[in-house]
Amino acid sequence: MPSAPFSQPLPVPVELIHNILWYLSPREIVRLRVVSKQFREITEDPQLWRTVYANACFLRPPGPFPSQPTKFLEHMLLQSEQLSSTWTSEPAKITARVLVVPNPPQWDLLFGRWFVWTDVDMNIRCHDLDTGAEQVLWQHEGDELLHFDAYTTASPTGQLIYMILYDDAPTLRGLLEYRVEEDSGSLSDPVSHDVSASERRLTIIGQAPRYSFSSCTDDLLFDPKTRIFYILPQIHSELDTVEPFLSRDPTFVQEIFLTKAHIIAFRCWTSHLGEMTLIQAYHISDPTNPFPTDGVIDDLCLTCETSMEQLPWPIFLISSSAVNTITGFTNVKFLVGFDIDDQTHYRCLELMLPEPCSGVVRPMAIHTQDLFTLDSESMPLPFAGSSDDGYVRGLIAILVEDSEQHDIYNIRKFSVDASQETPTVVLGEPSPVTFPHSLDGISDDMSRVNCLTSRFDAMRGRLCYDIHNSSSEVTDIAIFDLE
Numbered sequence: 001m002p003s004a005p006f007s008q009p010l011p012v013p014v015e016l017i018h019n020i021l022w023y024l025s026p027r028e029i030v031r032l033r034v035v036s037k038q039f040r041e042i043t044e045d046p047q048l049w050r051t052v053y054a055n056a057c058f059l060r061p062p063g064p065f066p067s068q069p070t071k072f073l074e075h076m077l078l079q080s081e082q083l084s085s086t087w088t089s090e091p092a093k094i095t096a097r098v099l100v101v102p103n104p105p106q107w108d109l110l111f112g113r114w115f116v117w118t119d120v121d122m123n124i125r126c127h128d129l130d131t132g133a134e135q136v137l138w139q140h141e142g143d144e145l146l147h148f149d150a151y152t153t154a155s156p157t158g159q160l161i162y163m164i165l166y167d168d169a170p171t172l173r174g175l176l177e178y179r180v181e182e183d184s185g186s187l188s189d190p191v192s193h194d195v196s197a198s199e200r201r202l203t204i205i206g207q208a209p210r211y212s213f214s215s216c217t218d219d220l221l222f223d224p225k226t227r228i229f230y231i232l233p234q235i236h237s238e239l240d241t242v243e244p245f246l247s248r249d250p251t252f253v254q255e256i257f258l259t260k261a262h263i264i265a266f267r268c269w270t271s272h273l274g275e276m277t278l279i280q281a282y283h284i285s286d287p288t289n290p291f292p293t294d295g296v297i298d299d300l301c302l303t304c305e306t307s308m309e310q311l312p313w314p315i316f317l318i319s320s321s322a323v324n325t326i327t328g329f330t331n332v333k334f335l336v337g338f339d340i341d342d343q344t345h346y347r348c349l350e351l352m353l354p355e356p357c358s359g360v361v362r363p364m365a366i367h368t369q370d371l372f373t374l375d376s377e378s379m380p381l382p383f384a385g386s387s388d389d390g391y392v393r394g395l396i397a398i399l400v401e402d403s404e405q406h407d408i409y410n411i412r413k414f415s416v417d418a419s420q421e422t423p424t425v426v427l428g429e430p431s432p433v434t435f436p437h438s439l440d441g442i443s444d445d446m447s448r449v450n451c452l453t454s455r456f457d458a459m460r461g462r463l464c465y466d467i468h469n470s471s472s473e474v475t476d477i478a479i480f481d482l483e
């Protein structure tokens with residue numbers, strides 16, 4: 001609320017003006033600042049922007065949190081609103097640049113802003129794509145190779161980055177936590193967390209999927225929002241359709257997601273028996289202490305499951321744990337693709353999870369809705385990101401047929417609104433991609449995408465991937481900001 005009474009009383013209470021402003025877009029609210037000093041003060045009120053942020057109908061980072069300044073909320077809303085207004089209606093406009101990083105063993109893009117990589121000395125370094133600032137996140141000691149897995153999350157205390165460090169064995173070397181300093185935009189010094197069960201394979205889980213090949217071993221999962229470790233039990237199923245795959249082919253591909261109330265695992269088989277996907281959900285309870293003592297490990301109990309005789313790819317979590325007040329079911333939505341008869345059908349897959357019942361594994365229901373279809377022969381490569389409430393922004397990179405180098409020749413942008421009961425989708429027209437003829441000495445390789453290492457940040461519309469030389473060494477990182 002305004003800090004002092006206005007010199008000229010307003011015709012209506014400020015509270016009523018706020019209620020009206022909640023129905024305006026962020027850009028419309030900002031435009032009101034030129035009306036008068038009174039409206040400028042009203043439209044800069046922190047509580048107004050927190051309410052607008054919470055109710056915005058487009059993709060945005062998690063929030064609002066007490067740690068997020070009003071300027072951050074306002075900036076992210078204006079940026080996302082601008083991108084949403086043109087994302088599917090206008091051809092792709094690319095602002096390209098190159099980050100010279102000679103042959104990094106590993107790299108990642110965090111929060112769409114921080115490029116993190118290991119240098120030749122195995123130190124973990126960070127480059128801020130917005131400011132150009134660099135810092136060393138971890139100083140490596142020793143001669144062994146160092147690898148890391150990184151995951152980003154947001155909590156009431158701020159934006160956090162977690163990193164698992166491990167060597168070639170692989171032996172777990174540590175679990176580090178970094179906090180985003182909102183004022184400076186830098187990353188804090190690391191906080192090390194105790195990992196008592198280091199003999200297990202550790203995986204950080206979240207809204208983004210975690211892929212792995214598994215053969216029924218016990219995994220240790222880390223929930224970055226609560227700092228709780230979970231043991232993923234050895235796979236078993238009460239479904240008759242799955243038993244032949246488990247008994248004859250114990251190796252499968254799995255993708256694991258963390259929602260507000262469940263850990264959900266997709267287990268996929270392809271064998272002489274056919275195709276099978278087992279979907280299992282493990283219920284997790286809200287901890288009484290949001291940040292328990294390091295090293296706390298909870299067992300997971302299977303609460304519901306289902307299966308289908310298709311292999312979904314890709315799988316994006318787009319809406320997390322909406323509770324149906326009538327049925328008591330928890331609804332979770334995914335954007336998935338199915339390859340059928342030389343076409344890729346993109347659908348909204350909704351899981352309806354019943355309330356947990358002690359000692360009983362209950363069936364879950366599945367509902368799918370077609371969104372759009374593309375020819376598989378065009379080799380579509382999908383990228384997408386979403387907010388917890390179901391707003392999705394993505395693109396389909398269409399690759400050159402019969403190209404071993406994965407050259408992009410056009411892009412189709414799309415958006416999905418899965419916040420309501422019936423999802424809606426807007427699919428843009430194919431947009432030819434024109435790459436710079438020369439950018440910092442790079443030309444022919446600009447259009448070649450490494451599918452395994454590329455990263456897409458939906459908040460900014462930013463695509464990053466590495467560029468290789470003739471010896472298959474990474475020489476540069478291509479950064480594309482799409483408008």
